[in-house]
Amino acid sequence: xxxxxxxxxxxxxxxxxxxxxxxxxxxxxxxxxxxxxxxxxxxxxxxxxxxxxxxxxxxxxxxxxxxxxxxxxxxxxxxxxxxxxxxxxxxxxxxxxxxxxxxxxxxxxxxxxxxxxxxxxxxxxxxxxxxxxxxxxxxxxxxxxxxxxxxxxxxxxxxxxxxxxxxxxxxxxxxxxxxxxxxxxxxxxxxxxxxxxxxxxxxxxxxxxxxxxxxxxxxxxxxxxxxxxxxxxxxxxxxxxxxxxxxxxxxxxxxxxxxxxxxxxxxxxxxxxxxxxxxxxxxxxxxxxxxxxxxxxxxxxxxxxxxxxxxxxxxxxxxxxxxxxxxxxxxxxxxxxxxxxxxxxxxxxxxxxxxxxxxxxxxxxxxxxxxxxxxxxxxxxxxxxxx
Numbered sequence: 001x002x003x004x005x006x007x008x009x010x011x012x013x014x015x016x017x018x019x020x021x022x023x024x025x026x027x028x029x030x031x032x033x034x035x036x037x038x039x040x041x042x043x044x045x046x047x048x049x050x051x052x053x054x055x056x057x058x059x060x061x062x063x064x065x066x067x068x069x070x071x072x073x074x075x076x077x078x079x080x081x082x083x084x085x086x087x088x089x090x091x092x093x094x095x096x097x098x099x100x101x102x103x104x105x106x107x108x109x110x111x112x113x114x115x116x117x118x119x120x121x122x123x124x125x126x127x128x129x130x131x132x133x134x135x136x137x138x139x140x141x142x143x144x145x146x147x148x149x150x151x152x153x154x155x156x157x158x159x160x161x162x163x164x165x166x167x168x169x170x171x172x173x174x175x176x177x178x179x180x181x182x183x184x185x186x187x188x189x190x191x192x193x194x195x196x197x198x199x200x201x202x203x204x205x206x207x208x209x210x211x212x213x214x215x216x217x218x219x220x221x222x223x224x225x226x227x228x229x230x231x232x233x234x235x236x237x238x239x240x241x242x243x244x245x246x247x248x249x250x251x252x253x254x255x256x257x258x259x260x261x262x263x264x265x266x267x268x269x270x271x272x273x274x275x276x277x278x279x280x281x282x283x284x285x286x287x288x289x290x291x292x293x294x295x296x297x298x299x300x301x302x303x304x305x306x307x308x309x310x311x312x313x314x315x316x317x318x319x320x321x322x323x324x325x326x327x328x329x330x331x332x333x334x335x336x337x338x339x340x341x342x343x344x345x346x347x348x349x350x351x352x353x354x355x356x357x358x359x360x361x362x363x364x365x366x367x368x369x370x371x372x373x374x375x376x377x378x379x380x381x382x383x384x385x386x387x
Contacts (some may be wrong), residue, residue, distance in 0.1 A: 052163055060204030065368075067202070072198075080205050081196060092197070099180075100182065104139075107179045107234055107235055109133050109178075112372075117373070126154045127147055128300070139181060140230070164200065175198060206333075213342025217249040219245050219260065227291060229291075231292040232289060256271045266321075270287065270294065271331055276341075278328075279361075280327055284314070296333055298337065326353070329341070329344065337363035340355065
């Protein structure tokens with residue numbers, strides 16, 4: 001954006017004022033011309049009047065809400081990603097022969113922006129999402145953005161859509177980075193072109209029941225992943241195959257599905273969209289990431305917090321029968337954060353867990369949320385302040 005030549009246009013357009021504000025994350029305040037600084041000062045009162053979008057913040061679910069802007073960058077198969085830019089949120093054009101449409105060559109990530117009580121905006125460990133996307137891109141033979149470009153894109157998208165970040169305690173802005181093969185390809189081979197997109201939507205609780213304890217169904221017919229596959233990366237091709245199992249479980253009144261390993265069919269792996277933890281006394285166990293389980297950012301964070309609180313955390317093979325003896329079970333994920341499990345049904349037997357104050361999952365959730373919202377000291381250096 002050329003600030004001098006476009007200054008009048010910026011003054012006259014609310015959307016361009018928001019875009020102008022977001023552009024500061026790229027150029028920095030010290031790089032602004034005198035005229036650009038004047039535009040910023042004039043736009044501040046108008047931006048404050050548009051602090052929040054006009055939606056019902058008290059009834060946010062986990063559905064898509066159209067926001068203002070998205071980020072887009074491209075590269076060819078043998079090059080690095082070009083400098084991306086913000087544009088109006090909207091549809092993109094794809095060749096019918098695009099690699100993502102024909103061969104499922106695509107990855108996605110999920111992270112969140114939070115509004116603290118002090119009005120500051122926080123991101124939570126976006127660099128870890130960037131690293132995970134790079135690992136997934138290598139597995140899927142794709143080019144990927146650098147960690148810096150990924151994080152900058154997330155920052156720009158959050159700031160450009162700042163008015164869609166819910167008030168404190170009302171939810172978060174879910175940010176979805178996408179990496180897809182957009183070049184046309186007929187034979188089975190890597191796409192000749194890749195597009196990196198980032199869009200966002202305000203969200204509340206992932207599950208329709210809100211913070212109510214989950215009712216999980218152990219699936220022993222369908223499997224999410226198998227050894228040697230791509231279950232350990234966040235590939236788009238990992239998600240459609242679980243829809244049948246989820247639909248069947250939800251039709252029976254369950255919240256989600258818990259999958260078993262495909263070889264022995266006796267070790268728990270993860271739920272459809274989150275990792276799982278089992279509590280017994282002072283020991284917290286979670287399935288080890290051995291290529292079939294997604295290494296969740298929230299999972300990793302909860303492990304560190306739990307160990308610092310004095311719990312013994314084990315990453316290992318966890319047999320499904322151990323669920324029957326557990327004191328508590330909970331799940332973790334960017335979308336679900338930390339969710340307590342109220343019951344698990346396996347081979348027709350329903351096991352219910354005692355729900356009371358002082359649960360390990362509630363203690364860990366409060367610590368995690370406090371860090372994300374800036375209420376608790378971030379000694380881990382996980383939070384990125386962007387406002």
